[in-house]
Amino acid sequence: MSPPRAHKAAAEDTAEPTGGRLERLMAAKEIIVACGPGGVGKTTTAAALGAEMAARSAGRVLVLTVDPARRLADALGMGGLGNEARQVPPEAFVAAGVRPRGELWAAMLDTAASWDALVRRHAPDPATVSRILANPLYRNITGRFARSHEYIAMERLHELRAEGRYDLLIVDTPPSNDALDFLDAPERMAEFFGSGLLRWLVTPYRSRLLNLASRPFYQVADRILGTQFLQDIAEFFLLFQQMYDGFIRRARGVGQMLRDPATTFMVVTTLEPSPAGEALRLAGELERRHLQLGLLVANKALPHSFEEPDAARVAEELAQHSGELAQAMGEGAARLPAALGDPARLARVLAGVGESFSNFRAVAQREATLLEELAAVHEVAVTVPHLARDVVDLPGLLEVGRHLFAPGTGEPAPPARRPRGARPSEGASSGATGGDGPRRGAPKDA
């Protein structure tokens, strides 16, 4: 990433002892791989990080995303098809009350187009290219290939990095049954194309029949799938194998890129038992593979005001004694606002408010316990508060981004939302968390 500290205001931001940690991390990295279980807001978090980085620092940021929500895609100008990266117009930032220092680019991963590009690059001659692309099995196999999406995402990332057009690449990994699939993808691809079985399968049909060792398998496969189908597959892979060397070289390059010190991983989760468990497993797996976990994001967390004992007592009071309180409120010297004139209705509202608080408090307490567990594993656990609306536009992304960079990582930003446009980097940052103390279980300052 190009140096964000070249700008005075940004440098002032990083003067915050803890808020600067993420900024320092970002300054040292060129690739951020967002991963985590499904449904936790991975795509949104990756896009928010990109938007915030483009707002904060001079440099060109690309967010490569797999399958964004339609409205979010439209908001980022990714409505069209294809692999082409597009710049989010600076005017969109300005409309959101932000003067961006850098550029935000966004691209969507088009798996089919990326596979075609890969074939064109690695096939020995144009004739082979057209034969592969015309093969009826090609689309089917590349489309369903176990880990095909994962591989192509990493491959595309490699290509983008080689192009050297961006200072920071943020990639959102595909929704996958196993959040770790993408880590194995390059290796699996190399294994697959180098496999003895593949060579065996593409050996001409007749010589295989003579090979006694393989006969039992062959007979069984034949009976299940049919000879014709097996031959179709063999032909396809015979063509594909001509690209073997290119594939292997490329897969190794992708593996190196992931282990590069300039690459870091961002694990995103929500504070629910099953995603958090998955995130912990993922963090352990990254460590086992000597891959760097730079950032652990606990997304959609409830504001920590739910845990304040005073507020809990008041909520309990409202729920238990709503009638008396409504009565007492009416007995003051000054006149009550007209809408509060009906004591029965007021009592219902008070009871509802109190009960709602207690309900969410129970959830917030469970979240705090999970946050403790996450914080024990990694020092950075940034929590982004549960936003009352879906994040579908640039202002929404910038709001999430602000929370990510909020001083005092590990504690949620304030429950009360600040008016749009008052951005931290516009000089209003240090008060962002106001008087809120650190959330229970939050990690120590970095």
Place this chain on the structure above:
Amino acid sequence: MTSLLERRLLFVTGKGGVGKTTIAAALGLLAASLGKRALVCEAENRGALSTAYECGPTRFEPLKVSSGLYAMSMDTEASLREYLKLNLRLPTAGRIGPVAHAFDFVATAAPGVREILTVGKLCYEVRERHYDLVIVDAATTGHFIGELAAPVGINELVRVGAVRSQTDWMLEILSDPAQTGVCIVATPEETPVNEALELAGRLEGETGVALAAVIANRVLPELFGRSEEEAFEALAGTAGRRRLTAALAGAQGSRRDAAAVDAVIEAARLATRVRRGGAEHLARLRESVPAHVPLLYLPYLFGRSHGPRAIRQVADTLAEELGQ
């Protein structure tokens, strides 16, 4: 119109993280409590089903959870072994050995093999009537069509061989709306609802399997009625808050912190705002789900949202929603 649990095979799908496993587990529990013999199958073995039932690790061999309720995890290799044993009369495990060894490769190379073994095993359980109802905690919306469409695809690609002759009876079970159906789960949020509606639109055309129900999960309760909302706004104003703080001090005889009142009011505001946002997405679901498909609502669980207690609660609500 066949009611949901009278079917023989139910797939539960939805975007990742919407609570598929919880709902599949609850449907199984409900079916068993109605006297049915139910099998719940986790299509991707991640251990989520065993967590839901707290029944210990689930395997390919069904595990008895409670009376009439069984749980299993799909394992395509084990499914292949079973298939070979049943259909090709390969007698010993020794001879299947090299096949299993090569299986991963073939499954990777041949489109739909993995999927057909999964769907095939499920259809087999239905055909053999081992269970009254088979419920599948299926792949997420993004992968679901590919999985269910496998028999159709194999039919087109494979012209001869045992697999081809097997797909016909599978398609018969899958395309019979009285026997087989799909439940799509969505939470009241942008992407889960979009994915649910997109799948609902493509499902029957691409797989021949009928949509049986749409389930809106984690629906927040309505905090106030319309007239109360007005009162809440007044209460949330400066005067209202001050009045409430004063009343609290009187009731308790101790001074209450105005900040605590602020926190409680802000929390209620957040709750109503989240709910209102969700209501818009629910409205989209309601408008777009075909009239003959039941739309079921499950509340947000403020208590434990995982484990047997939560599963029981969800099953009870499902029973009410289904009028059982």
